[in-house]
Amino acid sequence: xxxxxxxxxxxxxxxxxxxxxxxxxxxxxxxxxxxxxxxxxxxxxxxxxxxxxxxxxxxxxxxxxxxxxxxxxxxxxxxxxxxxxxxxxxxxxxxxxxxxxxxxxxxxxxxxxxxxxxxxxxxxxxxxxxxxxxxxxxxxxxxxxxxxxxxxxxxxxxxxxxxxxxxxxxxxxxxxxxxxxxxxxxxxxxxxxxxxxxxxxxxxxxxxxxxxxxxxxxxxxxxxxxxxxxxxxxxxxxxxxxxxxxxxxxxxxxxxxxxxxxxxxxxxxxxxxxxxxxxxxxxxxxxxxxxxxxxxxxxxxxxxxxxxxxxx
Numbered sequence: 001x002x003x004x005x006x007x008x009x010x011x012x013x014x015x016x017x018x019x020x021x022x023x024x025x026x027x028x029x030x031x032x033x034x035x036x037x038x039x040x041x042x043x044x045x046x047x048x049x050x051x052x053x054x055x056x057x058x059x060x061x062x063x064x065x066x067x068x069x070x071x072x073x074x075x076x077x078x079x080x081x082x083x084x085x086x087x088x089x090x091x092x093x094x095x096x097x098x099x100x101x102x103x104x105x106x107x108x109x110x111x112x113x114x115x116x117x118x119x120x121x122x123x124x125x126x127x128x129x130x131x132x133x134x135x136x137x138x139x140x141x142x143x144x145x146x147x148x149x150x151x152x153x154x155x156x157x158x159x160x161x162x163x164x165x166x167x168x169x170x171x172x173x174x175x176x177x178x179x180x181x182x183x184x185x186x187x188x189x190x191x192x193x194x195x196x197x198x199x200x201x202x203x204x205x206x207x208x209x210x211x212x213x214x215x216x217x218x219x220x221x222x223x224x225x226x227x228x229x230x231x232x233x234x235x236x237x238x239x240x241x242x243x244x245x246x247x248x249x250x251x252x253x254x255x256x257x258x259x260x261x262x263x264x265x266x267x268x269x270x271x272x273x274x275x276x277x278x279x280x281x282x283x284x285x286x287x288x289x290x291x292x293x294x295x296x297x298x299x300x301x302x303x304x305x306x307x308x309x310x311x312x
Contacts, residue, residue, distance in 0.1 A: 048082070052279040052286040055080035059087055059277045060290065060301065067273070067292065067299040073214075083281035092274030092291055093267075094215060094222055095200035096123050097208035098181065099174040100265075101142040104205055110173070112142040112152055113206060122228040126221035127194055137186040144170045144184045156185040175201040176303075198222070202272060203291070203302050211270040212254050213247035215240045226265060231255070271295035 058080055066074075075088040100116040117138050124134035139155035151157040158169045161183075171180060178199045181187055198221070202208075210222050220236035239254055248254035251266055273292040278285060291303045 048282045048284055049286070051080075051082045052281045052284070055083060055085045055279040055281060056277055056286065056288050059085035059279070063087060063089065063275055063277075063290075064292075064299060064301070067294060080279070080281075083279060086278045086280070088276045090274050090276075091211060091214040091270045091272070093200070093202060093209050093211060093270060093272035094219060095208075095210075096120060096198055096222070096225065097202040097204070098141065098178060098199055099145065099201060099203075099205045100208035101138075102145045102174070102205050110145060110147040110205060112139075112146050116206075116208070117142055119208060119225045122225040123198060123221055124195070125228070126224060126233050127198070129191075129194075133186075133191075137184070137191065140185045140187075141181060144181070145173070145175060147172045160185055174203070174205055177201055177305075207265050209265055209267045209271055211267045212251060213243075213268055214270050217241050223266075273299075 059078055062078060071089070073089050073091075075086075077084050077086045096119065098120075101113055101120065102110040102116070103113040104110055120138045120141070121131070121134050124138065125131070129137075136154040139152035143151055143155035143157050149157050151160070156170075161168050161170065168183065175181070178196050178201050180201075181196075181199070182189075182192055210226075212223075215223060217237060217240055220233045220240055223236040223239065224231050224233045243254070248268070251268060255266070271294055273294050275290045275292060277288045277290070279288075287306065289305045290301050293300050293302050
């Protein structure tokens with residue numbers, strides 16, 4: 001018996017089913033290829049990142065060797081496998097250390113430091129801030145860092161921030177980055193933009209050790225903030241501009257009559273150094289910033305940050 005021929009409708013349904021199956025297979029094949037491509041790219045990125053980490057570690061080692069040999073500034077490029085590491089070394093302490101707003105007591109508690117508050121207010125005044133704005137902000141910054149619960153006359157402690165939405169609390173510890181100050185009462189985006197280029201968060205409290213020899217024209221306010229009445233910013237700029245080749249031999253010859261008038265934190269040479277390292281591996285960039293304590297017998301890295309610095 002001959003098989004019954006398929007009706008045109010049945011043949012159309014079969015063709016449609018075949019076409020649908022082919023479409024599904026094409027989609028699945030596309031997804032598999034896409035997943036394979038993604039896995040390949042992720043593997044390549046992981047390899048590049050590992051190479052960048054090795055390159056940055058090699059860059060750090062070379063940099064510390066140069067510091068041990070007496071270098072204190074400079075820049076250059078080192079070749080590393082699959083790319084290069086560009087580096088630059090600059091002073092790291094020519095700024096107001098926000099952690100100088102507090103001092104440590106014998107029991108480890110942090111209390112506001114009067115000298116630090118006066119220095120910060122002087123710096124704010126040199127930046128054009130009125131005392132009615134500078135004093136409350138400086139007090140609030142000190143209260144943010146100190147570990148007690150007692151607000152300064154114009155400051156703000158936890159009870160102030162508990163009334164905010166969302167609710168939060170003060171840090172109660174030395175700051176790790178200047179960007180933390182964005183949460184302080186009275187700190188606006190405009191004020192932060194004005195202040196932050198002059199601030200830093202060094203890993204010590206009670207002092208803001210600006211280095212005389214590495215100050216450059218335009219940084220006179222960092223010198224004047226220690227004794228604003230005895231050393232106006234204009235005079236501080238003259239002192240910096242008139243430095244002899246190689247820098248002043250001592251603080252007495254640099255500061256003259258102003259020496260000793262609140263200038264106890266001044267250093268002749270840098271203790272803190274900041275290095276920028278940029279690894280270029282397979283056309284991709286990885287950035288690292290390291291803070292170095294060069295005041296030790298052997299210079300030592302004390303902190304690292306990765307990526308584009310958003311707080312300095």
